[in-house]
Amino acid sequence: MATRWLTDDERVAWVRLAAVVELLPNVLDSQLRRDADLSHFEYFVLAMLSEEPERTLRMTSLASRTSATLPRLSHVVRRLEDRGLVRRFPCPEDGRATNAQLTEAGWQKVRDSAPGHVAHVRSQVIDALDADQVRQLTDITEAILGRIDPDGVVMAPQRNRTATDGDDARHAQRNG
Amino acid sequence: MATRWLTDDERVAWVRLAAVVELLPNVLDSQLRRDADLSHFEYFVLAMLSEEPERTLRMTSLASRTSATLPRLSHVVRRLEDRGLVRRFPCPEDGRATNAQLTEAGWQKVRDSAPGHVAHVRSQVIDALDADQVRQLTDITEAILGRIDPDGVVMAPQRNRTATDGDDARHAQRNG
Numbered sequence: 001m002a003t004r005w006l007t008d009d010e011r012v013a014w015v016r017l018a019a020v021v022e023l024l025p026n027v028l029d030s031q032l033r034r035d036a037d038l039s040h041f042e043y044f045v046l047a048m049l050s051e052e053p054e055r056t057l058r059m060t061s062l063a064s065r066t067s068a069t070l071p072r073l074s075h076v077v078r079r080l081e082d083r084g085l086v087r088r089f090p091c092p093e094d095g096r097a098t099n100a101q102l103t104e105a106g107w108q109k110v111r112d113s114a115p116g117h118v119a120h121v122r123s124q125v126i127d128a129l130d131a132d133q134v135r136q137l138t139d140i141t142e143a144i145l146g147r148i149d150p151d152g153v154v155m156a157p158q159r160n161r162t163a164t165d166g167d168d169a170r171h172a173q174r175n176g
Numbered sequence: 177m178a179t180r181w182l183t184d185d186e187r188v189a190w191v192r193l194a195a196v197v198e199l200l201p202n203v204l205d206s207q208l209r210r211d212a213d214l215s216h217f218e219y220f221v222l223a224m225l226s227e228e229p230e231r232t233l234r235m236t237s238l239a240s241r242t243s244a245t246l247p248r249l250s251h252v253v254r255r256l257e258d259r260g261l262v263r264r265f266p267c268p269e270d271g272r273a274t275n276a277q278l279t280e281a282g283w284q285k286v287r288d289s290a291p292g293h294v295a296h297v298r299s300q301v302i303d304a305l306d307a308d309q310v311r312q313l314t315d316i317t318e319a320i321l322g323r324i325d326p327d328g329v330v331m332a333p334q335r336n337r338t339a340t341d342g343d344d345a346r347h348a349q350r351n352g
Contacts, residue, residue, distance in 0.1 A: 003291040003294060004298060006298070009311060010302050012314050013310045013313040013314040014297060016317035017301070017313060020197070020317050020324070021197050022243050023321075023325055067198050067199055118181060119179060121190060124320075124324050125190065125193070125320055126182065126186050128319040128320050129319055129320075133312070133315065134186055134189045135185060135189070136312040136313075136316065137189040137193060137316050138185070138188050138189040138192060140313050141189070141192035141193050142192060143305055144200075144300075144301055144305075145195055147300045148196070148300050149195065
């Protein structure tokens with residue numbers, strides 16, 4: 001079957017998206033490492049836990065929410081545990097499962113880090129777009145996720161709620 | 177100064193973009209590893225060289241085009257060299273500089289891999305979008321790159337031309 005090469009329009013869009021995908025992780029990591037001594041993934045894990053009841057989640061659920069394999073997540077959570085930001089304990093409802101819980105220090109870390117992180121996300125991404133583009137980006141990324149995440153692991157409603165950096169901190173401020 | 181938290185619209189767009197950034201590299205890697213025994217970054221390095229005059233580029237230029245640090249690039253190029261896909265030699269114009277050149281086997285590798293790769297990019301990303309969305313995505317990613325890549329390293333015209341998977345192979349077919 002003949003290959004359907006990309007048209008010029010498609011090619012430009014693809015190259016730019018690939019560049020964003022390549023550069024953005026470092027952009028996010030560098031601010032958080034400098035200001036909060038966290039990688040973006042570590043921040044994401046903490047922010048995720050911060051919104052759960054009792055700030056606790058099973059490791060397997062935390063793995064799917066962060067699109068991480070369980071070994072990768074375990075490695076990161078162990079480091080966060082060493083820093084006193086997270087603790088792990090057997091799940092009371094299922095002794096074979098392990099829960100991860102945000103400690104008080106971890107909660108403070110999320111509260112302290114969120115304003116700087118959201119300011120960075122604004123300056124590097126969101127404030128570059130007008131309101132129409134924000135809505136277009138939502139539709140475009142939803143369409144792409146429909147292909148690359150067909151089971152909706154990262155599009156689950158809970159994930160959408162959880163990953164909202166600003167929202168986390170608003171909760172933190174309300175509750176704190 | 178008060179933190180400008182993300183609005184609900186912005187939050188959804190951001191969370192989805194972050195999910196795409198998180199998931200897409202694995203999606204690209206897994207197809208290329210399976211079908212071509214290459215990571216996406218390795219493919220990108222080869223594709224980049226394939227469009228240059230004499231299929232040759234200085235390592236420093238190749239590093240900026242791939243947004244890689246020189247140590248990271250050197251590591252990857254060494255592996256590609258071990259596989260006979262690339263060779264390195266001192267730059268004739270500047271003895272302190274090193275050139276990387278695609279070998280004949282590397283050229284074949286790009287030609288053989290491009291159709292499968294572009295079909296994958298179509299099925300996972302581009303074909304999920306209509307023509308309007310492709311143009312919107314171009315404008316949106318250009319605006320974001322204006323922030324996260326202000327020096328235009330990855331937006332340089334040459335880079336845009338070079339990274340066109342399909343175009344590489346069209347060249348390959350024309351020339352081959």
